[in-house]
Amino acid sequence: MSLAHVILGLLQQQQRTGYDLKTECFNQTIAHLWPADQAQIYRTLDKLESQEWITCQVEIQIDRPNRKVYSLTAAGEAELQRWLQTPQPLTPGRDPQLIQLYFAGQLPEATxxxxxxQQLSAHRQKLAECEAIASRSEVPRLVTDAQLCARQHSIQQLVLDWLVQRERAQIFWLETLLDRFNQSSSGS
Structure with a gap:
């Protein structure tokens, strides 16, 4: 999977500027699935435009910089459909917190x-963010087919529910680990 396919999917929902992609999509929802910074988004938009998967329309503004509004082309739609129908491989996870814990036995107990x-606090914060996203999640109503719109919303909600459940599982595991660690260190 690539950032390009994420952006194609977002542009399929509605036309957006690079700024809109960052602030409305990546900052508010997609970051928990696929993070990207502003520079990555703009580089990818340039690449997608050169591949003719998206087009850019410049909207002239008088008192602000001009807006570049990006739209999906037929070729971009075809690429998105191809990708959506392609099974994705499992990717090995990189979790710096787990690796840190894996080697932490050499540290003092207080550390x-x-x-x-700290990890528990970070996961509680992320859980709160995921729950907030899941509670306000709405699919853009540009899809005219009501059944398709309902299905899209249902699938997106299931993904958001999974994010919440994953964070709850992380919190449960960390609480269990902390309890066990505290019990073994107080028994020593």
């Missing part, structure tokens, strides 16, 4: 407890 508390 390990502090690391676990």
């Amino acid at each position: 390990i407890a502090k690391i676990l508390q």
Whole structure:
């Protein structure tokens, strides 16, 4: 999967500027599935435009910089449909927190407890963000087919529900680990 396919999917929902992609999509929802910074988004938009998968229309503004509004082309739609129908491989996860814990046995107990508390706090914050996203999630109503729109919303909600459940599982695991660690260190 690439950032290009994420952007194609977002532009299929509606026309957007690069700024809109970053602030409305990546900052508010997609970041928990596929993070991207502003520079990555704009580089990818340039690449997609050169491949003729999207077009750009410049909207002249008098008191602000001109807006570049991006739209999906027929070729972009075909590429998105091709990608959507292609099974995706499992990707190995990179989790710096788990790797840190894997080697943390050599640290003092107080340091390990502090690391676990920090991770627990970070996952609680992420859970709150995911729950907020899931509660306000709406599919753009540009899809005219009501059944398709309902299906799209249902699938997106299931993905958001999975994000919430994943964070709850992480929190449960960290709480269990912290309890076990505290029990073993108080028994020593």
